[in-house]
Structure formats: structure tokens, C-alpha cells
Amino acid sequence: MVEPVAEAGSRLVWSVAGLVQAVADALAARFPVCVVRGELSAFMRAASGHCYFSLKDADGAAALLRCAMFRRAASLLDFAPADGQLVEIRGRLAVYEPRGELQFVVEGMKRAGAGALYEQFLRLKSKLEAQGLFDAQRKRPIAAFPRRIGVVTSLGAAALHDVLTALARRSPQVEVFVYPSLVQGAEAPAALALALATASRRAEVDTLLLCRGGGSLEDLWAFNDERVVRAVAACSMPVVCGVGHETDVTLADLAADLRAPTPTAAAELSAPPRVACLESLALLQRRASQRLHGALDMHAQRLDSLSLRLARPLEAVRARRQQLALLGQRLSGAGRRLHERRGMQLEQLARRQVRAVAVDAQARSRQVDSLEARLNALDPQHVLARGYAWLTGPGGVVVQSVRQLELGAPVQATLADGQADLRVTAVTPERRG
Secondary structure (H helix, E strand, C coil): CCCCEECHHHCEECCHHHHHHHHHHHHHHHCCCEEEEEEEEEEEECCCCCEEEEEECCCCCCCEEEEEECHHHHCCCCCCCCCCCEEEEEEEEEEECCCCEEEEEEEEEEEEECCHHHHHHHHHHHHHHHCCCCCHHHCCCCCCCCCEEEEEECCCCHHHHHHHHHHHHHCCCCEEEEEECCCCCCCHHHHHHHHHHHHHHHCCCCEEEEEECCCCCCCCHHHHCHHHHHHHHCCCCCEEEEECCCCCCCHHHHHCCEECCCHHHHHHHHCCCHHHHHHHHHHHHHHHHHHHHHHHHHHHHHHHHHHHHHHCHHHHHHHHHHHHHHHHHHHHHHHHHHHHHHHHHHHHHHHHHHHHHHHHHHHHHHHHHHHHHHHHHCCHHHHHHCCCCEEECHHHCECCCHHHCCCCCEEEEEECCEEEEEECCCCCCCCCC
């Protein structure tokens, strides 16, 4: 233990290390084990496995507690800590002697909720998502070969330097317009919305970059403001949002036409590299030259062929005459063959018609004979010749039943060879069983 250094006059004078050590001992004695609830901020896991973060009250109070969670305790976590989460941590207060800072050494952590700031983020996200600001259908394609690119960020931010450096290295032909704005603090949302609206109104760039370096959830909160998100969605040109690091996601990222993991990546995604463009142009030039020379060679060959044909016109005329003579012979032969074929067809049709008429006459004759036989069979004269008579009463009514006859009534009988007038003397109806 470091002791204070005594001086004259019984006054105690501490060394820096001694005072820091004394404060650490007092904290350890006064707060041996503590449980603290708060919201995670600026959470970072080092390559060594140790975790460093800050804890703040969810109600927005200004107090901040720096925390360290060493690898052994971090390996026991059953969830992935992230900014905005509400947690309960258990551990002890200590002093980090190299900087003389108060810190909380965390020995255990459990979730206690999402955190007020994170809950606000989720509520606003749900609201804007329901209004269609994040729909994939409204995303516009980024200009493939922009001539001018706008950048909305702070003039003193490292993000601006990164963007300008990347564009100067990759695409020096692109002209850059900067629309300065605050990117952190209470006045940042209004400033960002104004800068975005200005760029949209001027419409002097092909693509607009919205950039800021990394930070905690609170540092990036301006990019979750509803005014900024709506300004991004309302821009007249495509917007590439590169805010924070790769793991940071803001509502402005979701509303932008393209999200980049970092400001440098935003610059790289907004413009193709000049070298690649020159290589593509060179390739297109080679292809165009090859096609041009190929077309010229083909036309040259056609001209050579036409010139040879023009040089020997008599041969062309002779060839045409031969073709005409051959066609005349073929036409004459085709006419004779066609005449002969038509004559043979007419003879065949005539023979077929004669045969058809004869067959039809025979069929008609047989049909007449059959009808005559049927008619003779139905002639009533043949029936009378077999001994039957045909009776008619007064008025020429045919008598078909004895019930039509009356005693003493005159009846005329028609026989096979004549007629006889009769009178009814008796009527005997037939009796049926």
C-alpha cells in the first residue's frame, strides 16, 4: 500500500499513485459488490475477448459509468450484448490507475429489457415501415457512371476525409459537392434534414452520400430521427447511406436507396473505379475496331466480286441466254406433259361416268320392279278375286261391322266381276268367349 508523503508543518501530501490507490481501497471497502441496472452504450469486444462499454440510465440522465468485463466473465454470457439493451450488471467499483478513471469491473450480466432508447428506435422503425418508407419497391438504382456526387456530413468529420480520399483514388473524374451539416447533438437532425432538402432542391448531383463515422447509439441517434429519415426518402436523387461501422444500422440506412457499411464503402459503391472504366472503354474500342475492319473487309470482297462480274458482261448475257433457253425447253415440255395428263384424266372421267350411269339405271329399274310388286300386292281387286266382297251402305259408307246394318236396309256388294244390290234380312253378331 502506498503511504502519503509527509511534509513540514504536519501537512499530508499524497503522491498521485498513493491517492489513486487510497481511493480504490476506499471504493472497494465501501462498495464490495454492487448490482447496477442501465442501458448499454458503446459496447466493444476486443480481440483479447475482454468487453468494454458504458452504462447509462434509461431515463436519459447525464450520468455515465465506464465498465470493463474481462474474458472469463464475458465467456459466461448467454446472449449477445448490443447498444441500447437494458441490462443488470453485477461487480465491483474500481479505479483504472493508468488514467485515474472510475470503472466498474463486471463479473456478471443479464438482460433486463430493450432499453428506452432502443425501444424508441423500434417504435419509430415500425411506424415508418408501416408507411412504406423502407419498401424495396421504392429503392432506386444508383447511377452507374455519375459525373457529380454530393456528400452530406460534417466538414470536420473524418468521414468526409475518407470519402474524398476514396473518390480521389478510385474516381478522380467525379466532381464532389459537399453539403455541410452537424452529425451529432440535439441540433443535428434539423441540420441534416436541411442539408438533404437543399441537395434535393438543387438537383446538381447524380448520387448523394450521407456519411458519418462510428460511435455509440447516442452518437448516431440523429440518423434515427424521423425528420432525417423522411428527408432521405424524399430526395430527388438516389441516396447512399454510410453511417457508422458495419454493425451499426440506423433508420436512415433503411430508408436510403443503398446502405454502405462505412463511409469509405459508400464512396466506393457510388462510383466505379476509373481504371476499370478505362479498361472497359479500351475493350469496347477494340471490339468496335474489329467489327469495323471486318465490315470493311466484307464490303471490299463484295466490291471485288462485283467488279469481276462487270468486267465480263458478255459472259453474264450468255449465261442468261442459256438459262432462258433451258427454261423455254422446260416450259414446252411441261405444256405437252400437262396436255397429255389432262387428256388421260378426261378419258378416265368419261369411262367412270358411263359406268356410273349404267349402274344407276340398273338400280332404278330394280327399285321400280320392287315398288310395282308391292303395289300389286296391295291391289283390292286381287282380294275380291279370292271370293271376298266389299259392302257399302247408303251414301257409299263402307260397312265394317254388323252393328252398322239394320234389318231391311239396302246394301251394295262389290265383287271381283261386278256389283249386286242386296237387302238385310237378318243380323247375327259374333259371340266371343
